[in-house]
Amino acid sequence: MTSDVAKRRYQEIAELLARRIAEEGYKPGDKFPTERQISLELGISRSLVREAFIVLEIEGYLDVRKGSGSYVADGEKISLNVQKADYGPFELLQARQLLESSIAGFAAQTITKSDIVHLRETLELERRAIENGEEDYAADRLFHLQIAEATQNSVLVAQVEDLWTKRENSSMWARLHDRIFDLSYRAKWLDDHAEILEALRHRNSDKAGQAMWQHLENVRRTLLELSDVGDPEFDGYLYTPARAAP
Amino acid sequence: MTSDVAKRRYQEIAELLARRIAEEGYKPGDKFPTERQISLELGISRSLVREAFIVLEIEGYLDVRKGSGSYVADGEKISLNVQKADYGPFELLQARQLLESSIAGFAAQTITKSDIVHLRETLELERRAIENGEEDYAADRLFHLQIAEATQNSVLVAQVEDLWTKRENSSMWARLHDRIFDLSYRAKWLDDHAEILEALRHRNSDKAGQAMWQHLENVRRTLLELSDVGDPEFDGYLYTPARAAP
DNA sequence: GAATGGAAACTGGTCAACCAATTTTATAAA
DNA sequence: TTTATAAAATTGGTTGACCAGTTTCCATTC
Numbered sequence: 001m002t003s004d005v006a007k008r009r010y011q012e013i014a015e016l017l018a019r020r021i022a023e024e025g026y027k028p029g030d031k032f033p034t035e036r037q038i039s040l041e042l043g044i045s046r047s048l049v050r051e052a053f054i055v056l057e058i059e060g061y062l063d064v065r066k067g068s069g070s071y072v073a074d075g076e077k078i079s080l081n082v083q084k085a086d087y088g089p090f091e092l093l094q095a096r097q098l099l100e101s102s103i104a105g106f107a108a109q110t111i112t113k114s115d116i117v118h119l120r121e122t123l124e125l126e127r128r129a130i131e132n133g134e135e136d137y138a139a140d141r142l143f144h145l146q147i148a149e150a151t152q153n154s155v156l157v158a159q160v161e162d163l164w165t166k167r168e169n170s171s172m173w174a175r176l177h178d179r180i181f182d183l184s185y186r187a188k189w190l191d192d193h194a195e196i197l198e199a200l201r202h203r204n205s206d207k208a209g210q211a212m213w214q215h216l217e218n219v220r221r222t223l224l225e226l227s228d229v230g231d232p233e234f235d236g237y238l239y240t241p242a243r244a245a246p
Numbered sequence: 247m248t249s250d251v252a253k254r255r256y257q258e259i260a261e262l263l264a265r266r267i268a269e270e271g272y273k274p275g276d277k278f279p280t281e282r283q284i285s286l287e288l289g290i291s292r293s294l295v296r297e298a299f300i301v302l303e304i305e306g307y308l309d310v311r312k313g314s315g316s317y318v319a320d321g322e323k324i325s326l327n328v329q330k331a332d333y334g335p336f337e338l339l340q341a342r343q344l345l346e347s348s349i350a351g352f353a354a355q356t357i358t359k360s361d362i363v364h365l366r367e368t369l370e371l372e373r374r375a376i377e378n379g380e381e382d383y384a385a386d387r388l389f390h391l392q393i394a395e396a397t398q399n400s401v402l403v404a405q406v407e408d409l410w411t412k413r414e415n416s417s418m419w420a421r422l423h424d425r426i427f428d429l430s431y432r433a434k435w436l437d438d439h440a441e442i443l444e445a446l447r448h449r450n451s452d453k454a455g456q457a458m459w460q461h462l463e464n465v466r467r468t469l470l471e472l473s474d475v476g477d478p479e480f481d482g483y484l485y486t487p488a489r490a491a492p
Numbered sequence: 493g494a495a496t497g498g499a500a501a502c503t504g505g506t507c508a509a510c511c512a513a514t515t516t517t518a519t520a521a522a
Numbered sequence: 523t524t525t526a527t528a529a530a531a532t533t534g535g536t537t538g539a540c541c542a543g544t545t546t547c548c549a550t551t552c
Contacts, residue, residue, distance in 0.1 A: 067544035095401035102344040155341040313514030
């Protein structure tokens with residue numbers, strides 16, 4: 001009884017078009033191809049394209065005007081919680097550093113024994129995946145999500161999920177993905193995760209936050225080497241989360 | 247040149263049907279009338295009804311199954327990228343404390359003179375709004391967003407925007423809203439904002455992070471008094487962000 | 493040459509008919 | 523009676539044709 005999601009056709013088309021908006025340099029106000037043009041291009045009926053346009057309109061990408069055409073929506077009135085812009089991996093990692101290190105520090109205060117058992121299991125999953133040379137990073141994702149879940153704050157969980165979704169939609173990340181998962185960095189990251197878990201187990205907020213920060217810093221530096229892109233703004237900014245319980 | 251929103255037909259129908267779901271006692275799993283039934287009942291074409299169903303499906307109300315029919319959706323498996331869950335104000339404030347205090351600390355390192363000018367203008371807007379007794383909190387929102395923008399990281403801006411959107415969708419927040427904006431707490435929050443800005447101006451990461459944390463802590467405690475709801479999990483957890491530039 | 497009017501060529505909006513998957517029903521076999 | 527099977531009815535899925543606003547452009551007029 002798994003959720004066999006037979007994705008509806010209009011959704012596939014909507015995602016295709018959303019990706020096109022994000023990746024082909026459309027700016028707010030730009031005219032988007034007409035329903036007829038796209039239906040011809042994709043070899044499907046116009047109704048189907050129309051349904052996809054409705055999705056894009058609801059999500060705030062498009063502004064549909066009868067008799068005139070469809071236009072890429074103003075950035076301002078984009079439905080804020082659904083925007084799927086294509087963020088660069090460094091912006092994403094920076095955001096994850098700030099958010100997830102705070103979360104790790106907080107989670108150290110709220111984590112339960114059961115949470116720790118689950119995290120240990122996830123770490124084992126990761127170890128086996130690396131051993132078997134699997135490219136799957138589901139366990140990696142799960143580890144980070146479980147830490148957020150340990151805070152028992154669903155908003156924080158949603159925020160972390162959102163960052164992973166953005167990562168998966170990032171075209172630049174997709175380009176780096178293969179090279180990263182071909183290499184042996186994953187073993188290093190497994191060590192990082194183990195260190196984070198150890199800090200959480202000891203309920204050491206400071207250390208947990210610092211370990212998470214350092215982990216994402218390691219990922220960032222690896223990415224930096226692979227992409228040969230400088231990041232002067234962020235280099236040399238060292239973070240030392242410190243917490244004091246009263 | 248106001249935005250004369252000629253509401254699209256499918257939207258009207260979707261709202262009509264959403265109201266029907268809400269008011270006619272439909273429960274999760276209940277079968278909803280078929281597209282044909284509704285098109286006959288309303289005297290419109292089935293395509294139009296179908297488009298409205300798509301809206302309801304996206305918004306998480308309906309579960310459409312080919313060959314079978316449409317059913318009122320389970321509350322749980324809401325489409326993830328469109329989830330409009332109703333978060334409680336304390337979860338939201340907790341998330342904002344963790345995220346925004348980190349952001350404030352980071353922004354202190356990246357902020358420009360121009361950013362500070364803009365923040366000062368926003369503070370002035372706030373002051374005038376309070377003076378005139380306006381209930382509008384747009385300036386409040388803008389202040390927090392501008393700090394996120396000062397990091398020059400669009401992911402962080404999106405995260406903060408997302409939290410405000412969730413707040414606006416929060417029904418419990420809506421219930422508290424009037425009571426909060428009737429009272430004189432806003433002057434206190436203006437002082438908090440001024441203190442944050444001062445720390446940013448001096449590029450003091452530690453102080454900026456702490457000031458932001460304290461500000462949201464003040465809001466949280468005010469909310470706590472107004473709603474008479476205990477929050478034992480989070481009470482007594484004191485945060486002291488500390489950063490050290492190398 | 494500039495302003496005006498209107499036809500023609502777009503655009504999205506709506507519709508009814510047909511297609512395909514699912515569910516239900518009827519029937520026959522065990 | 524129970525079960526298996528297939529046909530029929532019902533559902534959403536898809537299509538092409540036509541309707542109704544907008545824009546474009548050209549002939550007309552001043």
